[in-house]
Amino acid sequence: MSLVRSVLLRVPAAAAKPGPAIGQALGPLGVNMAEFVKQFNDATSSYKPNTPLPVKLSAFSDRTFSFVVQTPPTSELVKQAAGIKAGANRPGSEVVGYITPQAVYEIAKMKQRDETRSFYPLEGIAKSVVGTCNSMGVVVRDEVEEGEGEGEKGN
Structure with a gap:
């Protein structure tokens, strides 16, 4: 399990959807968008919905991922x-x-x-x-x- 790439995203809190914005960033990395969206929405449920949050996502060679949600700008x-x-x-x-x-x-x-x-x-x-x-x-x-x-x- 080696790091493939890290990407920085800005995703709306508790309202992420597997759409083109996220898909274009995660698709080439082989990350399961539906799983990311589910985990992200769960992790950001305490924030005001639709507040844009910076996210650093790390994709690994075995198609797993981890992410760190930062505070809103x-x-x-x-x-x-x-x-x-x-x-x-x-x-x-x-x-x-x-x-x-x-x-x-x-x-x-x-x-x-x-x-x-x-x-x-x-x-x-x-x-x-x-x-x-x-x-x-x-x-x-x-x-x-x-x-x-x-x-x-x-x-």
């Missing part, structure tokens, strides 16, 4: 927390939403669970989240008025 988590559909077209001069420092902290805690960030201090990850907010036109402030943001939070 920071921009997705910020959009969910601010209750917006997209970031600003002109981030420096346009504000599309607001989130609180508590929401930034929650996002940073979630991102710290990634194996690549597990050894980073929480403060550093939080600063990175604030940077993502700035580049999206989302303002971090203590008080968020009714209807200004703090939408649904993802998992």
Whole structure:
């Protein structure tokens, strides 16, 4: 059992389907798509459905596979927390939403669970989240008025 190849995918949480997007990536590797979809949907059932999740899949020569699900992209988590559909077209001069420092902290805690960030201090990850907010036109402030943001939070 040797590694054939590793691929990076972005798959919607708890809603993966054996369609062309996944098929084109997994078909040449000999991976059973139906089995991957079943295992992936079970593993991501705790996330908000359809949240795009980065997945690193390793395919082996005996047609088995393993995969690691990473946390959603920071921009997705910020959009969910601010209750917006997209970031600003002109981030420096346009504000599309607001989130609180508590929401930034929650996002940073979630991102710290990634194996690549597990050894980073929480403060550093939080600063990175604030940077993502700035580049999206989302303002971090203590008080968020009714209807200004703090939408649904993802998992």
